[in-house]
Amino acid sequence: MRPETFRHYWEKGWAVAEGVFSREEADRIAQIALDLSQEELSREGDDYVVDKSADGEIAPRKIDRPFLKRSEFQAFVLDKRLTRMLAELLGAPPLLSGDQIFMKPPHFGSAKPYHQDNFYFQCDPGDHVITAWIALDDVGEENGCLRYIDGSHKEGIIAHEAVPGEPYNLVPPPELIDLQRESLALVKKGGVVFHHSEALHTSHRNESDRWRRGYATHWVTADVTSTKATLDNAYFRRDDYPA
Numbered sequence: 220m221r222p223e224t225f226r227h228y229w230e231k232g233w234a235v236a237e238g239v240f241s242r243e244e245a246d247r248i249a250q251i252a253l254d255l256s257q258e259e260l261s262r263e264g265d266d267y268v269v270d271k272s273a274d275g276e277i278a279p280r281k282i283d284r285p286f287l288k289r290s291e292f293q294a295f296v297l298d299k300r301l302t303r304m305l306a307e308l309l310g311a312p313p314l315l316s317g318d319q320i321f322m323k324p325p326h327f328g329s330a331k332p333y334h335q336d337n338f339y340f341q342c343d344p345g346d347h348v349i350t351a352w353i354a355l356d357d358v359g360e361e362n363g364c365l366r367y368i369d370g371s372h373k374e375g376i377i378a379h380e381a382v383p384g385e386p387y388n389l390v391p392p393p394e395l396i397d398l399q400r401e402s403l404a405l406v407k408k409g410g411v412v413f414h415h416s417e418a419l420h421t422s423h424r425n426e427s428d429r430w431r432r433g434y435a436t437h438w439v440t441a442d443v444t445s446t447k448a449t450l451d452n453a454y455f456r457r458d459d460y461p462a
């Protein structure tokens with residue numbers, strides 16, 4: 220990893236590494252994700268994994284635990300090009316705890332409000348918990364890039380409350396989010412955005428006519444514990460964990 224990427228991560232709470240995977244590798248995974256989400260959409264109809272437009276049209280919103288659903292995802296996320304970078308950031312071997320793919324179809328994908336992952340995870344130490352968000356499309360402002368509050372990972376976990384009508388979205392009070400310190404994480408297909416578990420982050424709606432798919436993989440080190448059930452079903456604890 221480039222020294223400036225490492226420094227950026229620890230100073231700001233997030234960092235972009237371009238070209239970790241090739242564009243072709245990202246395209247292949249994006250296509251498998253699309254096929255899988257279409258399958259899930261046809262049988263599930265669950266509000267949590269789909270977005271509904273005003274006229275009732277539905278589109279994929281998220282794939283939960285893709286790692287357990289296709290072997291191609293396993294090979295992709297356990298690739299050494301990624302795990303070596305995580306080992307550097309964490310200072311210890313990274314263990315995969317969970318994953319999800321956030322889909323934002325053209326002109327459709329909804330916003331994800333500001334939050335800290337570790338409010339949900341309740342893991343300790345927070346410094347040993349990282350998300351590696353792999354860009355499966357070119358990601359810019361217009362199609363809903365990740366946005367961060369620089370340095371927020373150094374300020375502790377703040378209280379979050381449910382958004383009315385969206386029980387799955389918990390958000391801190393807006394006055395605690397200092398938008399003066401907001402940065403955009405622009406990244407090309409195949410690049411990775413790393414973020415600290417306590418970095419405040421969000422993404423806006425996809426206003427463009429192209430997709431925005433991000434494969435979020437969650438990593439911890441062996442010393443991490445949680446006061447919630449976060450790690451109970453962690454992949455690295457499974458007998459068939461391939462690493």
Ligand SMILES: O=C(O)CCC(=O)C(=O)O
Nearest residue numbers: 321331350352422433435
């Ligand atoms: O992909 C998104 O829009 C949201 C991702 C996110 O919140 C995360 O990876 O923690």
